[in-house]
Amino acid sequence: MATIAQVALFAGVSTATVSRALNKPDVVDEKTKAKVREAVDALGYRPNQVARGLASRSSRTVGVVINRFDSAYYGQMMQGAEKGLRSVGYKTIAESTCEHADGERAAWNSLLDRQCEAIILHADALSDDELRELYKARRNTVLMNRYHPDFADRCVYLDNIKGGQLAGEYLLSKGHRSIATITGPSSYYEARDRLTGLRQSLANAGIELDPALVEEGNFRDDMGFTCMNRLIDSGKTLSAVFCQSDEMAAGALDACRQRGVRVPEDISVLGFDGLDLAYHLTPKLTTVRQPLREIGEAAGLLAYAVATKSTDHSDIKRIFAAEVVERSSVRDLNDGS
Amino acid sequence: MATIAQVALFAGVSTATVSRALNKPDVVDEKTKAKVREAVDALGYRPNQVARGLASRSSRTVGVVINRFDSAYYGQMMQGAEKGLRSVGYKTIAESTCEHADGERAAWNSLLDRQCEAIILHADALSDDELRELYKARRNTVLMNRYHPDFADRCVYLDNIKGGQLAGEYLLSKGHRSIATITGPSSYYEARDRLTGLRQSLANAGIELDPALVEEGNFRDDMGFTCMNRLIDSGKTLSAVFCQSDEMAAGALDACRQRGVRVPEDISVLGFDGLDLAYHLTPKLTTVRQPLREIGEAAGLLAYAVATKSTDHSDIKRIFAAEVVERSSVRDLNDGS
């Protein structure tokens, strides 16, 4: 609770000298520094970072606005972002929005009011147009795991098209030809991209994705359940279904179990995300993993670069690639032949 | 980026009046307020919360130090805490520590330097003695889901003894008599308490817990796997095992599957925590749920009370009760008789 003035008094120097001794040690005399150190220790002085921020107009803080904390998906990105920021001495002030556009806007504003030097936004609800407005108003926003064409250099994201391709190629490589998919909402570009990627990979193999085999879900497990049931009811032959999220895959697995279809013997199921959840499912889910922690960390680093106005941040990775984590929910059809 | 001085100039009043118009509207004239409002709108003025905090010496911020964000367990508490804090207009500045005592101490200090008015600590690594020191130094710390006898009124936590009892009583009610348990590390009071509770409930039914049937795990799934194997290998008869975490239960389920013991036909498995994970396991795991979001929210509210030095916070719930969430991993032995 001691102030810099008290330290200065104790050490018999001016506050400016104390400040310099602490912040730019090379410009102050060794003996003076010793006196200051002594005073600091004696008084248990710790600089008030808020005052420091006000005076130096740099809060060393960035805001994170995120849908929610209590899901592994967001949690991993949050973890990565905070880690990245912490590694450069920045603090993370976090706000959840419960998937509400008003919440996202309000959080963005109030974090700026707190003098956050940059904002990491995981915007689910805000439209591209609104994001453009925000970005115009204050150019210090970083989009985490979302791509926006107008400020691509402020986006850290997964290449979803490649992710979809990877899913398709993997299934193809295991001998699957009749492939179904349960997508996310078509209003999400992630969902569209993954579908596009899947289509492309099939097309490369001369296969067209049967429209009757694509069900639109919402990334959540109950829709995985519903869509899988629809797929089964359709009576179409299908050997594999690619779910655009692990949660939907979990629902799909439940549906299969209830209907007596065995996974992977009768139908193979491939997930997407690579959450811990996938590991705990039965059968253990083969899935396309997004490197969420890495994406979060990169977003943190990019936010730091933005905050410090460092012009060159070409060293920060912004586009990430998915990878398949092979477990036991996809059958290798080549084996049996 | 407008400052209060510019607003004052624009409105033709003093900065003090602008400040009052914004913060205590009832003491300023209606016409003046209108002028101020106009100026605020015209200039797009938004008060600098950092400066405001410095001047009024209240940052309206509390710090949360937590092990990590990327697990459902911590995520839920984090979600609750942030929600509680947000509901009273406070910001959450969060730091993860990766289960490291140094990290917890460093985070605690640096958050205080940032003028957090209270700290919510989920301390895993810090010992009771160290916590006592911290608390002595600054009495504005709240312990989230941890109990410390020396400052019980600053703790929000689950009644783990009752939780253990509940587990025992539930198993008993389903007709189980040979009960095994896989505990957390005995260095954790939670683990000891849950075990105590289990013992008590069995004792009430005239049963003594067989020491050979208690395995010490570490709350994580690999140890659940290992311990379950040991239990099976022991050759002892047991009809149910109570795992002190859902993760360990997941591991235990895996072990059973590998060894060909059916759950719940051959052995029943009861979890603890009530994470989403439990729902996705096969069979769906019956578990003793801790209300983690509620605990987090209460911690947030208590932190607020501490921050505002409100003397009476008897309305804030501090001790929470677990509840069993019934699913399909525990067999009802009464049925078959």
Place this chain on the structure above:
DNA sequence: AGGGTTGATGTAAGCGTTTACATATGCCTA
């Protein structure tokens, strides 16, 4: 010896607010 460097420190003006205190105006009452 005088002028120019260099290095170390002090002085004081911010940073953008809040707030105690002073001042001014109008109104009521005796």
Place this chain on the structure above:
DNA sequence: TAGGCATATGTAAACGCTTACATCAACCCT
């Protein structure tokens, strides 16, 4: 009409730092 009291506003001093600028001493060079 003077005194007292509200009410509304302004003045200026904080809050705890940083930092541009001024100052001063010591040293070096010609």
